[in-house]
Structure formats: C-alpha cells, structure tokens
Amino acid sequence: MDASSAPNVTRLHADGAFALDKSLWYNLSLIVLIVLGSVGNGLCFYAVVRYKFLRTVPNFHVTSLAVSDLFVCVLVLPLTVYNGLRTGEWNLGGFMCHLWPFFASVGSLSCKLTLCVISVDRYLSIAAPVKYLKYRKPRIALAVITATWLAVFVTSSPLISLTSRYRGSECFPTETIFDIRATLAVCLFVLPTCVLVVVNVGTARAIWKINRPRRIGPGRNPDAPGIGNVPAPNQRDVQASVLKMQQKRSETPGCSTHRSTPIRYPAGLEADDATMANIPGPSSSKEPQRVASSAAVAAVTVHVNRRQQRDTDPRPNQQPRIEDILAARRKTSFAVIAVVVGSYIVCWLPFFSIILYSKQHPEVYQTPVAPWPLVASRWLGFLNSTINPIIYASMKRDYKRAMKMMLRCRRA
Template identity: 25%
Template sequence: HLLLLGEREILGAEINTAQTRDTDYNFPALIFGILLIVVIICGNLLVCLSVYREKALKTTTNYFIVSLAVADLMLAVLVLPLFIYVEFQGGLWSLNMHVCDGLMTMDVMLCTASIFNLCAISIDRFIAVSIPLNYNLKHVDQRQIFLLSGTWILALAVASPVMFGIQNVPQRDSTECKLEDDNFVVYSSVCSFFIPCPIMLLLYCGMFRGLRRWEEARKAKLRSSILLTDMKPELKDINLEELDPYPLESPDGPYNNSSPDTPDRPYNNSLTTTEYKDGPVPTVVAYSNIRYNLHPQTDPHQKKRAKINCRERKAMKVLPVVVGAFLFCWTPFFVVHTMRALCATCYIPPWLMSIVTWLGYVNSALNPIIYTVFNTEFRNYFNKFLHSCCIYR
C-alpha cells in the first residue's frame, strides 16, 4: 500500500513538472524571434545585393556598411535561432555545453564586429574629410582593406577566450547558458563597447566639423561664381552645377595640398582671361590652383566625379542615424550586463536581462530600415527589387 502511494506521488510530481514546463513555454518570444530573423536576413541581404548590383552605391562607406550587414546576417543565422530556442524554453538550456560555448563565442564576436565596423567607418570617414589627398573614393584601397580585416580579427580576438576554455568553471550549471567568468564579462564589455564608443563619437564630431567647413566653402565658391557671371557676360551661359567644387587631386575632399589656403580660408578666386591675335582662348576660372574650362564642352569625367562626391556625402549623412540606433539598442545591454558582473549582491531580474538582450538584437533589423528611410539610392533599389519580385509572381 505504501509502495502504491509512493508511485502515485512520483507520477503526480512528474505530471505537475510537465504542466509547469508547458506553462513556461514562451510562445510570444518564439513568434517574435522568427519574424525578427526573417526581417534581419531579408533586409541585410537587400543591402548586400544593392551595393553589389548598383553602380551608384559602390562607395567606400557602403563597403563598410556591407561588412556591418554581414555581421548582422551571421547573427541572424548562428546566434538568434539558439537564443530564441532558450527564450522559448523559459531560459532553460537543454543542449550540449560545447554548443553553448560556441553560441557565446559567436555572440560576443558578432556584437563586437558590429561596433568595430562602425568604428572603422568613423576612422575612414575622418581620414577622408581631414586628409583627402589621393583618397580613393571609388575603390577599396589598402587602408580600407586593413580596416575591414582588422575589424574582424580584433572581434575574434576579443571573443577568443571563450573558445580556449574560460567557460570551464567548477560546478557549472548545465541548465543555463551564459558567460561564466565575470572578469571576462567586464573585459569584453570594455573592449567591445565602452572604449570604441567614445572614440567613435569623437571622430564623428571631427568629421562633421570638417563637413560643415566643406559646405561653407562650397557655398562660397558658388557665390563667387555667380558674381563672376554678373561681371563677365560671356560666363552667363555656364551651368554652375557642372563646376566641381572639389579638387581633382583629392576627389573626396575640398582641400588641395598644393594650395596655401587653410580650411578656414580655403579658396582664392581669380579670373584669368588671355587674348591672342587669332582670337580669345577659352576663359578659365581658377579655384585653389584648380582650373575649369568654362566653355560648354565639359569633361564627363569631372561631372562623374562630382556626382560621386555627392553620393558619398549622402552616405555619410546616414551614419549618425546608424550610430545613434546602435547606441540606443546596445547601451542598456552593456550597462546591465556589466553591472551584474561587478555587483554580486545586486539583483537583476531575468526579465530585464531578456529585454535588454532582445533590444540589442533588434538593432540588426533596424539598419536596412534606416538606409531605406534616409538614403534615396538604397530606397530606389529596394523599391525596384520588390517591384520586380511582385511582377515575377
């Protein structure tokens, strides 16, 4: 009789446990997670395809944006499925711990790669604005290759301790997948977020100060050109938009190294007219040692270069929104994550950790939306691609 009662109690406990496990299943997290994966993959694939197929989008800034999109794609394929599975299980880890270590490695590496890509963009743009001499705007040169490769190598280096056994701590809980070493949590947070972010923001401040001087100098040139057309009747038929305000020697910047002018005083405008017995030669306007033929026959290479400069400036203006969205999404995670590692007595509820982690992953879906809203050429390609898909169906 006692044996029968014991079996009934054990059976009842198993039934209660099963019912509890059923109620712990997080179906909203599963649905939202699947939708998030689809949005991240589709959006970032469109970003990669648009830069690959559209000539107008082949700029150095967009090559870095492709690297950022690749990091987001890898996150959606390698990290999010397992994270969503754990969230669906109510935070319970039921897989092998080696799989957990691989998940933690990829999570740290890809998050670090994202912010390092943004930091590399800020370095490249700061150089392009501050030291524009011989800056290769159209193709990836050695500096961009160094920055792109260095981004991924450093991200892997930050995450490498997880691969080398730092997770193997005594009495490790096999039902939970997390970073076990609090010192590594602080180290990775500092290397991945708290050091790069201030550097990145300072570089962007310097870059946009340079862009502001750039635009002021450009407006000054246009005003000078208008005054010249009022002074010389033969200049009135000139299309001023064809006058590239940037030096030919430095296609990505307004300053010429051979000019004695400084950014605060960048331009000396002069009109040179030379006449010969056989007739006047083409009138030339000189801007900081740069001469433009003012006859209607315009060099198409110069016009193309001016358009590329305009595209690059548009791409650069999207970057503050991308950086702002990244900081908004990931700052709560790193603050909470670091606080939990530094303060052993502080209680951080699981739901708060879940929310800040989800918010960080949502950032991977935001970037393609930002490009669509703020960049006309990305938006045009997305619309064209989606329209062609609808027609094909």
C-alpha cells in the same frame, strides 16, 4: 547575448518567479526579429553582389556591417529562442553550448569595429580627401575588412572555454562570467563608443567648415549683395572713374574733343540694356562727352544691378551649383552614419549599463531567473541588427534604387 540566462527551467517554475526570457510572446518577438533582420541584411548583401554601381568603398563597409547583423540574426538569435522555449535538457550538445557565447561576441564586436571603420573612413574622406584618395581603393577596403574580422575571431575565441560549461545535458555559465562580461562591456562598448563619438564630432566639424559661407576680406558679410560676395561699387565712384577716363582720353594728343567717343559697355552687357535704361546712343547726342559719360555710368550701373539680382536672388529654375550638390551629398552621407551610430548607442547602452551595474552589485543575479531589465535591454540590442537595413534603404539613394530594382526583378 550570452549563456548566463540558461539555468534549470524546472527550478524556475518551482520557485514561482516570472521569467521574461521564457515567455512565449518574448520569444515570438525574437522570431520576428530573426525574419526581418535576415531578410533585410540579406538583401543589402545581395544588392552589392548583384549591382555593380553599389561596389564602392563605403558600400563595402556597409556590407561588412550587414554581415555582422546577419551573423546575429542567423546564429545568435535562434539559439536564444531555443534556450527560451526549451522545457528540459539542452539537446544541442556541448559544442553548441560553448559556441553560443562565441557567436554572440563575434556578432557584437564585428558590428562595433565596423562602425568605427566606417566613421574613420568618412572622416578621412572629408577632412583630408586629397591625401586619403590614394588609399581609398577597393582592395585596401577589402583588406581592412578582412583584418577586422580576423581580429574579431581572435579576440572572441577565448570565450569558447571561459564563459559556459556543459555538464549533465545542461548548459550553464561559469563562475567567472560576471568578470568576463564586465571586461567585455568596457572593451566592446565603452571604448568603441568613445571612438565613434570623437570621430563623428570631428566629421561634423569638418563638414561645417567646408560648407560654411566663404568671406572675402575682413568684415565682409557673405550674405551682403554684390558680385561674388564683393560689395557693389558706389555710383559716385563709378561716375568719377568714368569722368577721369574721359578726361584722359580728351587730353590725349591727336584726339579731337568734339568727336563722339564710342561707348564701350562692360562685358556681359548687351545693347538692349542701354536702350531699356533710356541711354542715348553716341550718334543721337549733340554733346558727346557728357552723353558718353552718363551713358557709361548708366551702363555700368545696369550691369552691376543685374549681377546683384542674379547672385542674391537666384531664379527657381536655375540649376544648382556643383558646390551645393557636393555639400548636400556630404551632409546626407554623414546623416546616414550619424543615424546608424546613434541607433547603435541607443539600443546597446541599456544592456551594457546593466552589465556594469551588476559587476558592482552581484545580488542582481542572485534571483532564480534572469532580471527582466537585462532581458528587455538584450532584446533592444537585438533590435539594432534589424533596423540598420531600414536605415540604408530609406536614407541612401543608391540602396533605395537597388531595392526597387530587385523588387521589380530588374537588372542593372
């Protein structure tokens, strides 16, 4: 993504060295990336503009990331292809010669900073949702995006005059290109990557703490049977409590011990429960106290057993709880960010590793052509700008819905 691979082509062929960045198949693959990346990122941007249900704070940041990738596909990659296919002088003039590394820095830095903003936004929305809610507004999100892009342009502006030189209809890098690229490798990759790793690990821990099973009381097993993770009462304890209640009722002044006591079934227990459990009613027994006690015990037992079966063995057609839905949404949103960040690290790690290695071993660039590992790793970095729209369309439900509606030419 720089002008370092633009030496004289005639000298390269005269030396007989193989230049991967000058090969036809390599540049054709870059053209494929240009088409796929431009279409994919353009659709992501257009979807947010067209459909109102996509205009949320997270999607605003995703749109900013799509603009960064679109910047690379539209401005950086075409200049790279031109430099690879040209067989003579640089015909685009000195202005474009100086702007090429500037465009490359803007596309790369904006992508990294936007990923950091997305990761921090997701972490705060999960770790401190109540406090962060008053700041998570569309206006504030747009202000953050604007400030990010201003910082990118200001940071990249010195590269216009420091990294490339135009002389004699030829565009070639300056002598300080190695020091500048090593500094950029640290500032544009190492530091943002550390921030991304720390923030996303914190987000994963926050999600795990929120979604983990709750324990009630010391030593309770959340998977144990019971009502609301509370252990079911012992039948002996239930029987003792009912007998004590009946004894107090029989000792109450003015109450006859020979009158049948009506059975009060627990809340939620229907009359059929006693019938199904073969519990005699109060009018069908000749021993009121004993029958009432046994009936109450059986009624409580049936009620508790039903609650246990409902809580521990939910039916397949039972509607999911709102807590489960929110937990699934938190996991899905974090999975999208984790995949995007992971693909970014995998795609750009080889390129910046070679840049840092070449700083300690300058002999790498003493060959007449650009080293093929550098060219291949740079292609892998360009690939990252193409796969992000595929990740959104395949993992984000709202983007998938918008893509289907656009393909069918439907309005929201």
